[in-house]
Amino acid sequence: MNTKCRASCAALPILALLAVGGGGSSARAEEKKPVVGLVMKSLANEFFKSMEEGARKFAAEDGTFTLVPVGMNSETDIDTQISAMENFITQKVDLICVAPADSVGLVAPVKKAIKAGITVVNFDVKLDDKALAKAGLKDLVFVGPDNREGAYLAGNELAKKLGKGGKVFIIEGNPGADNAKMRKAGFEKAAKEGGLKVLVSRTAHWETEEANTLVTNLLTSHPDVQGIMAANDSMALGVVKALDAAGKSGKVQVVGFDNIPAIQKLVKDGKVLATIDQFGPEMAANCIKTGFRMKKGEHLKGWLKTPVKLITATDLM
Template sequence: MENETIKVGLVMKSLQADFFKVMQQGAEEFVNETGCCELKAVGTATQTEIDKQISLVEQLVDEGVDALVVVPIDSKELVAPVVYAVRNGVTVVNIDIKLDDALLKKDGVEIDFVGPDNFSASYAVGKKLASTLSKGDKVIMMEGLPVAENAQQRKAGFNKAIEEYGLDCVASEPANWETVTAEEVFGRLYMKHPDIKAVFCCNDAMALGVINVLKDAGCKAGEVKVVGFDNDAVMGSYLEDGWMLATADTYASRMGVEGIRHALALLKENVSATGDKSTEFTVIDGK
């Protein structure tokens, strides 16, 4: 393959989301600078289009890519198309959201995961928020898409912090990573629980929805503390002015690059997997 251009497909979730816009930009800049491969970056319109993402994976396989770097919307439903890719000779690297290990093993397929420890990152952000509260304070959690492994891990990390600090989680519901959905879900929950002290959000897009509701309700910055996850650029001003207490940066721009690098290394070694690779995260505090 040394004398041929290597073709790599990067399959992401919603390209409307800041996180994946940054991931795509970082990957394309890396490929343009290094000339390491021919990259085709694709994604869905929303965070919940599972069938569309499955078709994107299958389409890239049928187009003859050498490698796929995949961020699955659904950790279980994306296993079948990924197995299809592997059985058609495509090298696959899973990034950001882990595919279901049990289903992969059932199909006899081993795929390396390159991404952050979502549990540890959310626990760290959760502790940052919980430490500012008092035992028994009422809080709400905005969950991600339940079928995604990272949503499950972030929820678990936040729950650990909530339990350790003796907080009272009066409601915990999915808003499927989306700002508009978070506005709808949190708006309803806030009406039922107007005495909450904080909101744990499993991504920044949902945190933005929560903040919009709080502003509309006449709250002042910091009156109800909010944390998120992803360190989306749009949240910078909210961190600075006190609307957001903290978030976790998992370095979206680097994650796609690390996935591509890992895929190229596997192709060079002519192996399907060499082991998972953990990427870093940093808790970003408000100013």
């Protein structure tokens, strides 16, 4: 309380000076940097952590704005995100970049922020199209990768390797999570086009140990499987261990998603056929850049796709 008081006392003469200065806008810009609120998903997740670090690095190098990142406790902690949005609105920040934990639940606070005159850019997971249209925000800018396309690329690589009639499992992420749904859809599309037969599709909740147990058990009921598509690399790690234990590693092809450091050695060793890089560290930074372009008057709308890249052993040599 005390320091807050002092800070506002100190700010008074500065404000007075600015008022005297009248239209001296260049001086004002130097005094007060624009504030960017970054609403992140769980920073416990390696992927989002590296994204947040990328944004911090960008903020430090750029130096023209103040970055306020807010993470949450778990993947499903929607409340924390909504409170963070509300706090940013109260503080009247200049730009909010939001990676929604729930593609429907975050639409209302986004609308509130836009009404309050704040520029909002959606990134990582796209807000629900229907909910956006209902809120009159059909053209809200989204900066992010196409998870479906990424999964499709990985699935396609697997289909090419196995040929028509190859038998596969799909190991899904959290049921209900938007990126999990998109990735599953991408895998299914690749399987359909490549003539693969999906034996079973089950969730392991993004978890290594659960994926290991799941695949070990699935191998018992479906020993004829030839390929496994895992919706993230953490699960792919567990899948590879299950294949190792069953003496099938290298014989059953695995694809993952995210290109985390721990998976790269397995890709090089041929235990994992491919993974997908969606360039997380740059994503939040790109979102902030996009926001400033919009503030400068550039008219942007809809989905600005960020790259997804298939990573195979040759990419890591």
